[in-house]
Amino acid sequence: MARILFTVPPLTGHLNPALAVADALERQGHQIAWAVHAAQIGSKLPDGARVYALDDGEPAADLGSSTPQVRGLESVRVFFEDYALPLAQRMLAPMEAAVRDFVPEVIVVDHQMLGGALVARKLGLPWVSLVTTTASILRMSPVFDAWVAEQYQALQQRYLPASLHVERPDFSPYRVLVFSVDVLVGNTHARIAAPYAFVGPARGEGRRGVEFPWDWLRPERRRILVSLGTVSRDRDTRFFEVMMAALRELPQLQAVMVAPAHLSAQAPDNVLVRDYVPQTELLDRVDGVVCHAGHNTVCESLSRGLPMIVAPIRDDQPVIARQVIDAGAALFMRHGKVTPPTARTLIEKLLADSTLADNARRLSRELLDAPGAAGAAQLIATLALAPALAEVA
Amino acid sequence: MSSRNDEVLDLVIAKIRSTINEDWIQDFEIEPETRFNDDLELESIEFVKIADAIQAHYGTQLDIVGWLSGKSIQELISLSVGELAEFISGAVAGSGVDA
Structure with missing residues (x-):
């Protein structure tokens, strides 16, 4: 059995798929260690996990609060310059020390954990990239x-x-594991040449034990989930206020909205405001999703055949939003500009347009057929046990 | 600004409104300083549509995409309506096309 070192940034959307893959490897008897910012995400790792801390005394910047208001291309610039590159620079020494101590057969590196990739390259070890958003594999301009x-x-x-x-x-020149499916990525943009394996969503359980008042949901009503994800939830309240105003006019629906809890004071009766929700369980009980087009939320929703309204804000979201729109499973909403009448029209269309739902169901078959975390684990195990055979570049 | 520049600016603004075609933009104040990314939340695909509409109005001599490819990432992020109008004014004057 092999020793496998994982390194991921302290961001929920990157940690959850890695946790699912690591769990699958551990079940096969492999020994897992984590090189992470322990102050931020150590508590989210499995009990008894072997952890190499990358924090050099101070926690890494929090992406949402360090770059609160940027949007679009500006957010991508800020992400690289103010977040990913400084993070990479600071982690080089502790990461190298972790590798020398653990002596892994293979390193599993989130694609935005550049420091991990550089250490693997420098030390000449086999390594695998995990790609948590397909925006990263595309040539944009x-x-x-x-x-x-x-x-x-x-x-x-x-x-x-x-x-x-x-x-x-x-x-990685060995394997680049992409948590999506080829058909969703589409052909609008050329892809960067790399040894991709599209494994589909990792279907991790994510945050466990989040309380939720399930009996608030009324079986006879149609329901939607409204979420902007963890990074943008606390950005500003305008979007949520617009959604509440639109939903007030749609009393036949119920909506669960992931938003700052203080907004519940102004929510209409048919809107439940929670600052955390058990998202995967909730997605099993809704008919449509209004979201920021975060890669994980999109894949989780489409896996269940749910049509979407996408209101992208930053980072990779505009690219992912466009993928789902082009695949015919989503409507576009302009996050900072949408008005209550437009939001209402879009929500009505979301639930009435059978083409959207048909396309979402077609994509769900693709996503559910993909090998997921188990398939990703298999590819990593193969590389760990026979790197010479697996090397493709 | 000359009257030709004003005409071009008016045309650019009209094409932005008709391409976006959402309720908010009809009375959103669009000025030369208005930025495509921050102020209008424009998607790149929409910018291309606006550029196409402007090209269609003047003929195909305006190489808006070529003009953009010479810009830095920072210049693209802060690109304003006035900068686009200024480029088009210059390109139109250079090619002798009537606005």
Whole structure:
């Protein structure tokens, strides 16, 4: 059995799929360790997990609160310059120490944990990339792609000998595991060349034991979930206020809205405001989703054949939103501009348009047929036990 | 600003409104300083549609995509309605096309 070291950033959307894959590997008898920012996500790891802390005395910046109001392309710039690259720089030394101590056969590196990728490259160990958003594998435009390469180049120059520099050091030459399906990614954009395996959503359980008043849901009503994800939940309240105003005019529906709890004071009777929800269980009981087009929420919703309204804000969300719209399973909503009448029209269409639901069901078959966390674990185990056979680049 | 520049700006603003075609934008004040990313929350696909509509109005001589490809990421992020109108004014004047 193999020793496998995981490294992921302190972000829920990146941790949850990795947890599911690590769990599958552990069940096969492999030994797992984690190199993570323990102050932020140590408590979310399994009991008794072996942890190498990457925090150098102070916790890493929190993505939502360190970059609260940026949107669109600006958020991508800020993500690299203010978050991912400093995180990578600071983790190089502790990550290298973790690898030397644990001596893994393979390292599993989230694609935005660039420091982990550089350490694997420097030490010449087999490693696998986990891609939690398909926006990262696409060529967007010559200006943008060149800028991304430039960001990576600066860090490589400081840490790696020139012979090891590549355009995209974040992608493993062995295996790049993508938590999506090929058909959803579509052909609008060319893809960066890498040894991809599309494994579909990891279907992790995520946060456990979140309390929820299940008896509030009325079986005879149609229901929607409204969520902007963990990073943008506390951004501003305008969007949620618009949604509440729209839903007030749709009393035949029920909506669960993931938003700051203080908003419940102004919620109409048919809207339940919670700051955390058991999302996967809740998705089994709704008819449609209004969301920010976060990659995990999109895949979890589509897996259940749920049509969506997508209101992208930042990071990869505009790209993922476009994928679901192009696949015919979502309607677009402009996050900061939508008005109550437009929101109401869109929600009515979401639940009435059978084409949206048909396309969502078609995608759900693709997503459910994908190998998921177990398939990802199999590919990692193969590489760990026979790296010479698995190397493709 | 010359009257031609004003005409081009008016056209750009009209194409933005008709391409977006949502309730809020009909009375949203669009000025030269208005930024596509921050102020209008425009998707890149919508920017392309606006550029296409402007090209269709003037003919195909305006290489808006080529003009954008010479910009830095920071310039793209802060791109304003006035900058687009200014580029189009210059391109139209250079090609001798009547607005």
